[in-house]
Amino acid sequence: MALVRVISSDGAAFLVSQRLAKRSGKLKTEIETFRKSSDNSEAQPEIRIVTIRAEILRLVLQWLQQHQNDPVLPANQNEQDGRGDAEMGQSQWDRDFLAPMDLGIVMELILAANHLEVKGLLDITCKLVESKITGRTVDEIRTAFKLKSDFKGNEEEQTRLENRWCVEN
């Protein structure tokens, strides 16, 4: 089985099968580039991902491993509103996978999925964050995301007024 070494920003190396790695658009391109530039076809590719730390990379690879037999979602699927069919791909395993994560980890995972071009993971993580926003009040959103308002003076009220062209009342 052809393997590839994927190295995180903090130096941890993961040895994964090339078949699995190629489910990430980014890794697939890297492997192909390595093949073209390498004389030895047997050589094991080594890919450094400088933006993703080990813990997050481990999660991405774990997700890929679980979903290795799923059909690959095209990156531009349902491009019009930016979303793929997240519900369709979300299994019980996915829900258990995401359940213990705090929003900070989810954010990192989104960044990683975006960087590594893993459309399915990007969909379910974005969907998770969306569910934390939909139907909540502004204060509840701030609490959930541990954010503070940085509006000065009447800026917030002004923004609220600006929304009136679209919101009833």
Place this chain on the structure above:
Amino acid sequence: MLCCGKSKKSKDLKKLNKISNASTVPVSQKLSPKGSIAQSQKVAWGDRKNIAEELNVLKTIFTYLPTNDLLKARLVNKIWNKHACEVLREKLEGVIILQRGLEYYTKAMSKSLDIPVGRIFLNILDMDEAHAQNFFRSIGHSIRHLILNLEGHSVPQFQSHLQYLRNLKQLSLNLFNEHKEESPAEHIRRKTGATPEVRIFIDDYDDANNNKLATTNEGFHLPNLESIIVSCEPNWKTNEPFLVEQLIKASPNLKNINLQKWPFPLKRDLMQRATLHQLSFLTVGYLEDEELRRLAARKFPLKSIDFRLDYDVDAEAFDMFLESVSSTLEYIRIESNSNKNLVFRMQTKAPRLLIIRLTHWVGGIWLDTIAGNCENLVRLQLSNCDPGSISLKHPKSNSNVKGLAVNFGHFSTVSPKIRSEVVKNFIYAFPELESFMMRQVSDKTLGQILDGWPKLKTLKVTSAFGLTDSGLTGIPIAELSKMTKLEYKLPCGCCLPVPVVDDKPMVDNVRIFPHVAKLQNLVDFSIESEEGSHFPLTNFSLHLGLHELTKLNSLKLTCHNELGPHWCLKCIADNLPNLKELTVMDRAISHDRYEEHEVLYLLRKLPKLKLNLTPTNVDHSHSRKLF
């Protein structure tokens, strides 16, 4: 601002150290199925500007949000506001803004970046208002597609705002009369029927008014404008013909000009002077001889043309024009309702031409030039044309043409011989037709159609008096009916006037003309009686002809004036298994002529059937819609 999970940082680091110590970590061994999850150590929502901005993650998430939640997200903090605004702009593909919402919309949009606004529908009653001016000044540059309803007196103001719309790609302008109190003078004018005051086109650009306009709009340039559609009410009082001319002059990259509902003539040499290198779609009310010649001289790469020809257009000018555009043309719709000397002939190859519609054409038509030079033509429509002027001078045929619609309009009374000759020519010129529509079809014509185009999938005809059951069934039913001994009773109760041998109807023995079952591919059949005439067909057509069309998906039997026959729904239910739509219209339906059990039987047999049992309103436009 808080950073998520800071307290766990040291724990995380320990864990990471462990991992990074191992030189190689096979994923299959190291990845626990539900591993303990570290808390985030680096990123917080909307806090670390560099990451959030660089990768637009917030923006990606926001694209998943419905509009109301997006508006809420704007209130969380400044970064969220910024990203939410960007997504909002992209999401708002079609916005309808009324005057009262203009101020808020302007403020909301002017806060965000220069992301194009999709389609904006604006209804502004008073362009003088500060909000309207502010709107154009603030976000005019980011509008790509504008649909604007304007009242007449606002046109000069709009002209002064055009300079802000420098990125506009498409503009649709609908101009209305002002709804203000009539002045006494206007009232009298209206009462006395005097023509409304319309500032008609002034042929001289050096006119004092023009100079004023030219100076106020100096420097206004719409390099991105590709499409303009302008319409106004025909009796518009404060008309500004210059508006359209200015737009055309200021937009060198126009591809589409649609002035179908612009009742004023344009400056004669406008098309010649304007820098329109890419003009592909031209729709205008009417063209005069001179304009046609100028257009021909410019050799625009026109793909689509749509206009009426004025009575003075010369045959030579028209030929020149067609020749100049034949290499690029894909669609033609032309009317010429007064000049009999014009001839529609394609003298040169038109390899891209797909559709020709001569919607009111009194001149000649040379079918052989159409068949020979329009190799890829798929649809031809000839309406209100004189069958005597349609000719096939050389034997040419075109197998690509799949659709033909013919309507002889006022010329319907020509002799059957001429009609028959024309249909013969059509069959010769377009042998592979799949869709045919014709008005006032007779038995004989129908026979020609059935023989000539056996591959038809769609057949829509209207009839006046010439079509009978014999045309559809191929059986001389009227003659047979007189022989009372010949009768076969069907289980549904209907009787057929055919010989019976051993209790079986001998249908084929009496069939002497082509019958409709020849069209074995027919999926859509519609027959309509012309207004003022009887519906010509009876259940014999169903039982002896139509019942064999097993592929039929849609059947329409429309009678406008009289009581139509009581159609045997059982015959339809039992014989047409693929029927998805049945329309039976006559004036009797409202009296519950169809018994409940008949309809239920039909719907039980064909559960997916869309059934329209409608009383017919006398609708003069209906028969025209067919074509």
